[in-house]
Structures are given as C-alpha cells and as structure tokens.
Amino acid sequence: MRAFLAPQHEASARAAAAFAGTLRARREPPTDDAARREARELLRDMGSDDVLAPIGALDWRACCLTREALAAASPLADAVFAVQGLGLVPILLSGNAAMRERWLAPSLAGQAMGAFAMTEPQAGSDVAAITTRAVRDGDSYVLDGSKHLISNAGVADYYTVFASTDASAGGRGISAFVVPADTVGLRFVRPQLLSSPHPLGELAFEGCRVPASHRLGDEGKGFALGLRTLDRLRATVGAAACGMGARALEEALAHARVRHQFGKPLAEQQLVQQKLARMATELCAARLLVYRAAQVADGGAERVTLEAAMAKLFATEAAQRIVDDAVQIIGGAGVLAAHPVDRLYRSVRALRIYEGTSEVQHLVIAGLLLRGRDA
C-alpha cells in the first residue's frame, strides 16, 4: 500500500499495530452489559495510547490503517474507534468553537464517548424520510422522535442527532445537533442485541430541549453534513473489512499448514490452495480501493463519494467471502464460538449494512457514472 501512503503513515501503522497487539488476548465479552463496559474501557485505553489521534487530524489514511489493525485483533475495538469517528467528525467539520472546546479534547483522550443518531425505525437507507422533529422555540430547539440501531446508545456521552427542521423540504430540511446524553427528554429505550458484541440500541427524544447553539452548521444543512461525514468514513469501513479479511487469511494459512487430512497438510490440497489464492487476491484488490479513496480524501477533495462507495462496496463484500472461506478451510473448529474466525464471521456481516448498504453503494456508483463521472 506504500504508493498511497505518506512517510508519517509508517508511524501510524506501527502505533495501531502495537495497540492492536495488546487486544488479541482479550476475551470476547460474554454479555451485552459486559460489551458496554468493555467498549468504555477500550475507548479509555485508545485515548491513553493516542490511538484516536488520526480522527482529530482527519487523516483518513491513518484512520484506515488504525481500523485495519483494530478489526484484525478485535471487531469490538474497531467499532469503538469507528463510532467515535462518527460522533466527532461532524463536530470537526461543522461544529462551533464552544462545541469543539467541550467535546474535542475529551473525545480524543477517550474520556468522552460519541455516537451518531441518524437511523429510525421507518427510515434506514432513505435517510431523507426521518421523522424526528426539531422545532425552534426561542433560543432552543425541541426534539421529538425515535432512533434505532444506534451504536453506543446508552453508553455515549453525546449524540450527533439528525432531525427534521422543515418536514416539507425532505433532505434539505434536515439539521444536525449535538445532544449531551444527560439532556432532559433524551431516553435510552433499550439495547438491541447484535450477533457480535457491539453496544447498539434505541433512543427516544421526548420534548428534548437543546440550545440553538448545539446545532451543527446552518439549519437545513444536516443531511449534507451527514453525507460528507459518511463519504469520509466509508473508506474506513472498507479498511475494517480488510482487517477482518487479513486476520481470516492468517488463521486459514496457519491452519492449512498444520492440519493433515488424506495423508498430507490441507495446504497441499489444491482446492484449499485455490481458496487461499482467491482470499489473498481479493484482499489485495480491496486494500487498493480503500487506500485510493483515503488518499483522495486526504488530498482535500470536497466529495469522495465514488471512490468511497467503491471501496466500501468491494472491501466489505470481499471480506465476507474471505471470512467464509477461512471458516470453510478450518472446518468444524471454525464455527466454534471461541475461534477467532467465528468471531469474524459474526462481525463482518454488519459491514455490508451500516453506513449505507451494498445496494445503496451500487446505486451511488451507478448514479455518478450516469451523470458523467469517470470511474
């Protein structure tokens, strides 16, 4: 990947690898409560070891290197890093001085946990259909509505919330707000249990009043801010997929070398070799797309929609196939809950759904091509 990286990224990669190395021995938390506690601990540890710095620097290649290393070692740690980015990046892109003063340093130090609250029970891919309302009342807004599938719901210290300030304007009527978790009228409704450890849940806004100064950017610009944020973070989802794929390949190679069947190692069976070759080739192609997208973002492009959509689409779909091949090579042991590839198998699936499903990425790519963009 060197062609896409700058000299300072060597240090980012080393720091991420060193931190990730400390995670490999950590046991998967057995319950949702344990996962929530572990997420807070991981965030604190990341803050102490300066692992969150690439988010503050908006250094997308460093974010990708970090997510790749974290996802290979602990999908939960990767999720903690990712959601901290989702919560904080809108503040970095559009927050006023007071918001930055309050949230930036504690978030990067791992002492304040962020979250990104966009999805609603009736509005997933079609974000413009959200019905949470923010009604202006003097110097404040009053939010009413509900959100679900929100990472860090119930554990975050603040939420970047998307709400409609003008229902007649669709996407152009959406505004974004920073809502501290202790705001009266914001309620953590219930956790939503995922197949792999990940704090997820539902939120309710019931007459939740926030000062107008908590609005991110201008009224009606929240949808565009959400898209700009996701444009940048989507390549990092692809990077997480590469991390999971790389770990799966590592586990499959190690197993194929030592496991003997029919009088020789699996590694000498040609059908197993075919799988290994396909896994490595897809992983390499995924990385190329991911680091290309991150490099374009680091170059200061306002939108990296096409590159990011291709990276997320290809890398997450490839990682699903790579992890599945690894389980197949490892056989029965690969579906035992304690095996690292089983954990990857349960974790990789969500990457094709969150931050825009694979189908949505197809629509985005085709839409841009049809409007004349070169691939």
Ligand SMILES: Cc1cc2nc3c(=O)[nH]c(=O)nc-3n(C[C@H](O)[C@H](O)[C@H](O)COP(=O)(O)OP(=O)(O)OC[C@H]3O[C@@H](n4cnc5c(N)ncnc54)[C@H](O)[C@@H]3O)c2cc1C
């Ligand atoms: C682990 C996890 C963490 C998440 N964290 C967050 C978070 O922190 N904050 C947040 O706001 N959201 C979060 N989400 C929600 C996520 O962003 C949504 O699940 C995602 O956007 C898809 O929305 P949906 O689940 O409502 O599916 P739907 O939009 O209902 O889609 C269902 C299916 O229909 C397909 N589909 C929809 N429209 C079309 C179309 N026009 N053409 C073809 N196919 C289509 C989709 O691709 C999908 O396959 C998270 C989700 C998961 C799984």
